Amino acid sequence: TENNQQNYRFLLLNGPNLNLLGQREPDVYGSATLAHIESELRHKAEALGVTLDCRQSNAEHELINWIHEAATSNVDFILINPAAYTHTSIALRDALAGTKLPFIEVHLSNIHTRESFRRHSYLAELAVGVICGLGAQGYELALQAAVAQLQQRANT
Numbered sequence: 405t406e407n408n409q410q411n412y413r414f415l416l417l418n419g420p421n422l423n424l425l426g427q428r429e430p431d432v433y434g435s436a437t438l439a440h441i442e443s444e445l446r447h448k449a450e451a452l453g454v455t456l457d458c459r460q461s462n463a464e465h466e467l468i469n470w471i472h473e474a475a476t477s478n479v480d481f482i483l484i485n486p487a488a489y490t491h492t493s494i495a496l497r498d499a500l501a502g503t504k505l506p507f508i509e510v511h512l513s514n515i516h517t518r519e520s521f522r523r524h525s526y527l528a529e530l531a532v533g534v535i536c537g538l539g540a541q542g543y544e545l546a547l548q549a550a551v552a553q554l555q556q557r558a559n560t
């Protein structure tokens with residue numbers, strides 16, 4: 405691999421309705437489909453020498469179960485776009501808090517320039533960081549930042 409990573413393992417989770425990306429509201433969420441975004445990110449992961457498992461669900465309990473599983477299957481870092489559960493789900497927050505796994509919260513849109521109910525995230529204060537408003541590139545930036553974080557941690 406280019407940067408001889410310790411082969412870090414990433415889990416990408418996308419929440420409800422993101423399966424519709426590219427089909428509706430392209431002005432808000434862009435025209436790229438989720439499949440395209442995941443494919444691009446997998447290529448990025450390969451170039452970085454890390455592995456990436458991409459999942460999407462409209463079901464809160466599925467996302468929660470995947471987070472539980474991540475904690476016991478040597479996932480190193482989670483990238484998550486919780487979609488609307490960002491603003492509603494204490495259950496999702498509790499799942500992430502329970503794993504102690506580092507995660508970055510990603511939003512395609514700038515949640516701070518939209519409806520007021522989108523400005524609060526139940527997850528953000530637990531996150532390593534939050535990226536929003538940068539469209540699909542936000543996922544790539546999150547992956548790059550997470551790899552750098554893991555490397556720094558390994559070198560300390």
Ligand SMILES: O=C(O)[C@]1(O)C[C@H](CCCOc2ccccc2)[C@@H](O)[C@H](O)C1
Nearest residue numbers: 421422424425428487488511512513522
């Ligand atoms: O900006 C984001 O990525 C969001 O997480 C997307 C969520 C919505 C995902 C819905 O995605 C759709 C995409 C295309 C068509 C319909 C919905 C929204 O509830 C958050 O406030 C911000």
